[in-house]
Amino acid sequence: MDWNATRPGEVEGGAPDRADAALTFIGRIRTPFRDRADCPHRGAADGPLCRIEVDEPWRPALHGIEPGMRLEVLYWMHLARRDLLVQAPKGRPAPLGTFALRSPNRPNPIASSEVDVAGVEAGAVLVRGLDCVDGTPLVDLKPARR
Amino acid sequence: MDWNATRPGEVEGGAPDRADAALTFIGRIRTPFRDRADCPHRGAADGPLCRIEVDEPWRPALHGIEPGMRLEVLYWMHLARRDLLVQAPKGRPAPLGTFALRSPNRPNPIASSEVDVAGVEAGAVLVRGLDCVDGTPLVDLKPARR
Numbered sequence: 001m002d003w004n005a006t007r008p009g010e011v012e013g014g015a016p017d018r019a020d021a022a023l024t025f026i027g028r029i030r031t032p033f034r035d036r037a038d039c040p041h042r043g044a045a046d047g048p049l050c051r052i053e054v055d056e057p058w059r060p061a062l063h064g065i066e067p068g069m070r071l072e073v074l075y076w077m078h079l080a081r082r083d084l085l086v087q088a089p090k091g092r093p094a095p096l097g098t099f100a101l102r103s104p105n106r107p108n109p110i111a112s113s114e115v116d117v118a119g120v121e122a123g124a125v126l127v128r129g130l131d132c133v134d135g136t137p138l139v140d141l142k143p144a145r146r
Numbered sequence: 147m148d149w150n151a152t153r154p155g156e157v158e159g160g161a162p163d164r165a166d167a168a169l170t171f172i173g174r175i176r177t178p179f180r181d182r183a184d185c186p187h188r189g190a191a192d193g194p195l196c197r198i199e200v201d202e203p204w205r206p207a208l209h210g211i212e213p214g215m216r217l218e219v220l221y222w223m224h225l226a227r228r229d230l231l232v233q234a235p236k237g238r239p240a241p242l243g244t245f246a247l248r249s250p251n252r253p254n255p256i257a258s259s260e261v262d263v264a265g266v267e268a269g270a271v272l273v274r275g276l277d278c279v280d281g282t283p284l285v286d287l288k289p290a291r292r
Contacts, residue, residue: 013206017170019168020168020171021171021222021224022253023165023167056237058245058253060156061253064242064243068247069246091246097286099208099211106207107170107204108169108170108286137166140256
């Protein structure tokens with residue numbers, strides 16, 4: 001399957017050509033999903049255990065994260081396209097604008113997921129409920145909105 | 147007030163010095179909040195009307211956004227510090243790690259808020275529930291998780 005093929009009804013354009021701000025990846029996410037074909041369509045609270053690894057410089061910032069907390073995780077969908085304005089996902093009756101979809105393909109491919117903390121280790125947080133490929137770059141962690 | 151002062155109990159470090167990925171700002175957010183002192187601590191569903199302006203190249207990606215939808219908005223907190231690992235916000239009994247807080251100060255200062263769509267115009271979405279300074283750069287829009 002060609003994940004990067006443009007489908008009928010899809011519109012390309014708006015591809016970013018400016019670096020307005022720089023992200024620093026602060027770690028990576030270990031999941032059992034080896035490639036995109038393995039990934040669930042969306043995460044589930046009873047999904048497999050995933051390990052959010054935080055690189056050494058940022059580990060002190062984990063202080064206060066405890067099992068049972070609900071976390072919001074931002075991550076960089078490094079395999080996504082950034083040039084799709086209108087998309088035609090399978091199972092949708094008509095194409096929709098990228099901003100009306102949660103597709104990984106978007107101008108700034110940042111995903112946000114909410115997960116339950118199952119455990120905390122030195123430099124890592126164990127969670128359930130993620131949907132991304134093993135090795136996905138980590139952008140941010142914060143408590144979920146109440 | 148010096149918004150950038152480091153308070154007792156806070157820990158600096160981990161400041162990003164790599165550009166692992168580039169963001170392109172796709173628009174900006176117009177709010178009645180002229181500076182940080184004006185901003186509410188958090189957005190409210192009955193807050194003032196704010197206008198999310200999308201730049202021309204990305205406007206086709208708004209197709210399908212309708213009044214009444216709940217949107218997730220990602221934006222870049224351009225006034226924030228990126229070098230705080232442990233923070234001592236007012237009203238908290240003890241310092242906490244940055245990843246256990248929703249403070250704007252974080253290694254990658256991306257905020258996520260959920261808002262109700264009050265109206266849609268050509269190239270803009272009107273919403274309530276944002277908390278950011280007028281002119282804040284827009285990173286992404288997507289339907290809120292159900």
